[in-house]
Amino acid sequence: MKIQLIISLIIAGLVITGCSDVRRNPGRVYIPDMGYSRAYETYAARDSNIFTTDTNEAGRKIFYNNMPVAGTIARGEIEPFFLAKDAPGDTTNYVASKQITNPLGNLDAAQMKEAERLYLINCGICHGPKLDGNGPLYKDGTGPFPSAPANFVGNDKYKTMPEGQMFYSVTFGKNLMGSYASQLTRTQRWMVISYIKSKQGAAAKPAATDSSASVKPAAADSTSAKK
Numbered sequence: 001m002k003i004q005l006i007i008s009l010i011i012a013g014l015v016i017t018g019c020s021d022v023r024r025n026p027g028r029v030y031i032p033d034m035g036y037s038r039a040y041e042t043y044a045a046r047d048s049n050i051f052t053t054d055t056n057e058a059g060r061k062i063f064y065n066n067m068p069v070a071g072t073i074a075r076g077e078i079e080p081f082f083l084a085k086d087a088p089g090d091t092t093n094y095v096a097s098k099q100i101t102n103p104l105g106n107l108d109a110a111q112m113k114e115a116e117r118l119y120l121i122n123c124g125i126c127h128g129p130k131l132d133g134n135g136p137l138y139k140d141g142t143g144p145f146p147s148a149p150a151n152f153v154g155n156d157k158y159k160t161m162p163e164g165q166m167f168y169s170v171t172f173g174k175n176l177m178g179s180y181a182s183q184l185t186r187t188q189r190w191m192v193i194s195y196i197k198s199k200q201g202a203a204a205k206p207a208a209t210d211s212s213a214s215v216k217p218a219a220a221d222s223t224s225a226k227k
């Protein structure tokens with residue numbers, strides 16, 4: 001009986017000392033991090049005493065670097081391009097990218113229209129609405145952009161360039177052309193490349209020669225690339 005009284009007195013004592021007369025103060029809290037998350041406020045300046053972008057400090061502070069968790073894929077997005085950007089001067093992955101095939105297959109009319117829209121917004125300014133490498137930013141060299149953009153319909157190098165390699169350059173950039181990885185999703189980048197290839201196919205027809213055969217890598221190559 002006595003022991004029960006002592007235990008209930010201890011509990012009552014803990015409960016009372018746990019309270020606070022300051023109404024906004026929750027009093028003593030066991031493991032406060034679990035009860036009250038230190039939330040990250042969007043757009044607010046981050047308190048460097050609480051948050052860190054340095055993985056070495058991650059245990060002591062809250063690690064938050066605004067990036068999606070590595071390896072995660074956004075809903076509706078296709079699988080990542082598994083080749084990394086080459087180190088300067090190296091072309092290993094640029095060459096390897098030739099083996100990667102366009103995962104989208106043939107686009108239907110609506111998708112092709114959307115691909116055209118994306119091309120005209122993002123690429124036409126340099127590569128030209130006619131894909132001739134002569135967009136308003138270049139204008140035969142009189143425009144403000146100093147470097148000649150690729151002429152997709154007049155240059156065999158680009159007519160025969162595999163889609164995977166185009167994707168590599170659109171994703172990581174090429175010389176003076178920047179990366180489009182942040183402006184266009186992976187799906188959108190492949191769509192734009194399908195659009196370029198469709199226009200190249202149309203342009204190649206009158207000449208009745210070349211290119212379209214070598215556009216896609218041989219079947220053996222594409223299976224080996226999947227591994």
Ligand code: HEC
Binds near residue numbers: 126127148166178180
């Ligand atoms: C600011 C101008 C500019 C814009 C906008 C631009 N490009 Fe380019 N692009 C260039 C230039 C310049 C080159 C030539 C790069 C070189 O080889 O020096 C090029 C080259 C390329 C190549 C050939 C890359 C290679 O490996 O040789 C592809 C493919 C390409 N662009 C696709 C695109 C696509 C798709 C878009 C739109 C998403 C786009 N570009 C937007 C300027 C631009």
